[in-house]
Amino acid sequence: MEISLREVRAEDLDLFFAQMQDPEAARMAAFTPEDPADRGRFDAHWARVLASGDINRTVLADGVPAGHAAVYGPPGEREVTYWIGRGHWGRGVATAALRALLELVPERPLYARAAADNAGSLRVLSKCGFRVTGKGRGFAHARGEEIDEYVLTLDG
Ligand SMILES: CC(C)(COP(=O)(O)OP(=O)(O)OC[C@H]1O[C@@H](n2cnc3c(N)ncnc32)[C@H](O)[C@@H]1OP(=O)(O)O)[C@@H](O)C(=O)NCCC(=O)NCCS
Numbered sequence: 594m595e596i597s598l599r600e601v602r603a604e605d606l607d608l609f610f611a612q613m614q615d616p617e618a619a620r621m622a623a624f625t626p627e628d629p630a631d632r633g634r635f636d637a638h639w640a641r642v643l644a645s646g647d648i649n650r651t652v653l654a655d656g657v658p659a660g661h662a663a664v665y666g667p668p669g670e671r672e673v674t675y676w677i678g679r680g681h682w683g684r685g686v687a688t689a690a691l692r693a694l695l696e697l698v699p700e701r702p703l704y705a706r707a708a709a710d711n712a713g714s715l716r717v718l719s720k721c722g723f724r725v726t727g728k729g730r731g732f733a734h735a736r737g738e739e740i741d742e743y744v745l746t747l748d749g
Contacts, residue, residue: 596689598650605651608658610635612678623708623733652690654681662690664698672704687717701749709741723747
């Protein structure tokens, strides 16, 4: 399977929105918007994101949009994030997408955050060279409670 990244197009947003409605994925990611079903807030968020100059890419699996990957935040504190649709899980898509993103964005260090029990995301990050460098707690809307999270760092 060939994994590639391309710029986000307006028509991709319907897919990203649908992926956020998946309760299993939302539970994994944990730190989701307060109301993922609020399309107005989603569209406003993406309008800001796409105007921000941050790196946002649609992940293509054999040419088919499968999710998204991004690097965001102020210089020196940039974080990676990604979300892959459930139909594509378990085939190396997130790992290949993150590797491609890291080639696109040469600056280091880069950071990531993951719920402490998001084993899939932690494995993806570890395979791409990130190491756990901190631990925190935050309110996870998708869980309705405060949970542990790890902060991970990719050094140059
Ligand atoms: C987490 C997520 C990105 C993984 O995507 P994916 O394309 O299935 O990941 P990969 O196929 O590249 O998997 C890489 C590794 O993680 C492991 N893995 C994937 N999902 C896993 C899970 N739920 N539990 C344990 N390990 C998992 C795979 O076995 C693989 O390890 P291996 O190479 O040692 O076998 C995807 O499930 C997702 O988007 N979830 C919802 C959103 C989310 O959690 N985003 C991250 C927020 S921090």
